[in-house]
Each structure stands twice: as structure tokens, then as C-alpha cells.
Amino acid sequence: MTDQSVRRLIISAALTLAAVFLAVGAVRGYDLTLLIAGTIAALGVSVVIYLQVPSMSDDEVELEVAMKKLGGGESPDKVRLVAIGELADVKHAFNEMAKRVGDRMRQATAELSHLELMLQSVADAIIMVDRHGEIVHLNQAAERMFHLKEKAVGRTFIEAVRDHEFDSLLKKCLSSGSRQEGTIEVRPGRRVYDVTVSPLPGEPGAAMVIRDLTEIKRLERVRRDFVANISHELRTPLASLKLLAETLKAGACDDPAVAADFLGRIEVETDKLTQMVRELGELSRIESGESPLVKKSLDIVPFIEKVVKRLRPQADRAELALSVETVPGLKPVPADADRIEQVLVNLIHNAIKFTLPGGKITVTAATTPVGVEISVKDTGVGISPDDLPRIFERFYKADKARSGGGTGLGLAIAKHIIQAHGGDIRAESYPGKGAKFTFTLPG
């Protein structure tokens, strides 16, 4: 209560009491002189009390108003006093204090926005909840990870995320107040997350940090498979070489015809190994960007015709019809001719390997809105839907018998070369209905 209101209360209380006193006295017939004397005495005491309560100066009122504004949350920059009058020093000190409060608030706001920026820039999802499990804060990574399109703040974690495994870790942390860690697999085999839930320091609630391990796990698997595949691929030719050498040593070399046959087979196995080592080296060079592309303007039609001419003897030997279909007006594209030749040779070579005699292979080229598209289509054995998504992986061979000692690296290399050109490569096929491989080259 302010001093002014205390003073107003005293006056009104004294006047009311005097009026009541006089009225009651008059009704009851008390001595009027005595009554008036009593009333005057009471009013006198009230005036003394009234004078005891200090009245506020304009300066004090101004200060009081300013402090209330500051306390009420008004920006300290707007609460400034003109430092003149009796309380000039106090007003000056107040202004200094308001300025410092303003500076601290600005500093705190800047720190908060830095923290917010950091929180939003990390790849890990971060979600903070209060003691009831209601989301109070989350970053963009969390919104993306859990597809939280509408506002998640204010909803409970389970309502927003709808995953009981995450929720049970969170609940354990909230009820025990201790840090919880775990690995959660969502839709088994699909996505793997590393989760840490920590209690918030000094207040009830928890912070959950979720890292998506799916890609790391996939790369680990690819590396493991790669090592396993490479040792498998080496084992077969090495075992053949060992056997051939042992047989020769055991006396086969005494028969010139047998010896010649064995030496020929040794040569084939060694060639296979050499080819594999060459292709592996090439793959790693392309992947690491060690041998950059040498792009020049490539005239598509003469280029395709040259490659087809080179492979025609092989197609003839396999009794396959190999034809080229192009459209007029194909514009040249910037490309590394040697590398694209390697891709096209592998595609046509594969078509020859996987098509039965009497079949047909067609190489086509067409214009697309962004460049050109080259396809190799055959009427061969085709690829099963299970194998189709995997044929561009290193060493993947769907039909080992037909692969004719191929390394299974050709399509992996082709994919890298095409991607390095900014294009893409895809396969369409049905078992028994042949296959069609298409790659694009941007213009």
C-alpha cells in the first residue's frame, strides 16, 4: 500500500468514526457538549497520526513508477530518469543499474541465440522434456528424424514420437533421475539409433540425444562384405593355380600336350587375377577422386558406332544380333571418352554374356531435357527382382555360372564413372525377358 493511500484511509476512517460517534450519542441522548468535545479530540489525534505518515515527493513517485516498470518486465532501455532535482544521485544510480541490467539481458539473449544456433546445427536429434514428459524444446534434426511437422512443443513425448522404446528410456530416466543409454532399432533392419537420456541439471526433466547410426552401420557392413568378397574371389583362382602347379610337379609336365593345356589354364587364372587387381585399383582411384575425368565434347553417334564395331566379333561368335538405333540431332556432351567407352563396353559385354544364341542386343541413344541417354537392351536371361537392386554393388554376381569368370566389379565401376559425370545409371529387367541398362550424361 502506498503512503498516499494510507493517508486517505486515515482521514476517511476518522471522519466516519466521528459521524457514527455523534449520531449514536445523539440518539441515545448523551450530553452534546461532551460528545462534541470527544469528537474534536478524536479528530485531533487523527490529524496527528496523519501528519506522522510521510508524504512522497514527485521524485520519489517517479522512482517508484520506474522501479515498478522495470519489475514488470519493461525493457531497461526504456526506463530512464532525468537525473535532476533532490534525488538526482539516486536517479543517476538507478539509470546506471538499468543500463547494466539492459547489458546483461542483451548478453544473455546473445548467448541464448548462440546456443540455439548450435542446437539447431547439430546432426543429432535433441529433445528436452519436463517432469511430465512434455516436450519443452527440440531441434530441427529431431523434427526431421521423427517427421514432426505440426508443433511438438507442449505435447507429450509419446504423443509426438509414438515409439515405446524411446519413451521407456525417457521414463526410466525421469523416474530414476539417472542417465540412460541404449541402441534402438526401428523396424528391424531398417534404422538404428544410439540414444542417451540425461536428467536436466537443477530442474526436473530430461534431455534426449539421438544419433542415427544407420549409415555408419551400412558402411561397416559394406566394408565387411568387401573384405569377405575379396578373399573369396582370390581363393578360387589361387586354389586352381595351386592345383595346376601341383599336378604339373607330380609328372604332368612330362606329357607336352597336358603341360601346354595346364600352362594355358595357369595363364587364364593369372589373367583373371590381374584383371581383378586392375579393376579394384581403378575403382578405388575413381572413388578417391585420384584420377580426375578428362572431359571433352563427345559426339555420341560415332562414339557408339566405334564401340559396337569393336565388340561385333564377340557378338557374332555368340550368335547374337547387335544393332544401333539413334535419333537424328543428338547434341555432343562433355564426357571422358575413355571412361564412357569402358562403361559401354561392360554393358554390351554383359549383354553378350547373359543372352542365349539367337538373341538380340540393341544400343540406343536419345536426347533428354538435360542431355543424352544411352541404353543397352538384350533379350537374355534377365535379372530376378531380388538381384536387381544389388547388381551395382562390388563383386555382386547374380548368376555365377554365366558370369564367365567376371569379377562382378564392372557395374560398380560403371556406376562410379557415370556418377562422376553427373549422370545416373539404372537397370530394368525381368527373369527370362532380358535386361535393359540405361545411363544418362548431362549436356
Ligand SMILES: Nc1ncnc2c1ncn2[C@@H]1O[C@H](COP(=O)(O)OP(=O)(O)O)[C@@H](O)[C@H]1O
Ligand atoms: N545384361 C544382363 N543380363 C542379366 N544379368 C546381368 C546383365 N548385366 C549384368 N548382370 C548381372 O549383374 C552382375 C554384375 O555385373 P558386372 O558388375 O558387370 O560383373 P561381371 O560382368 O563381372 O559378372 C552379373 O554377374 C549379372 O548377374
Ligand SMILES: [Mg+2]
Ligand atoms: Mg561385367
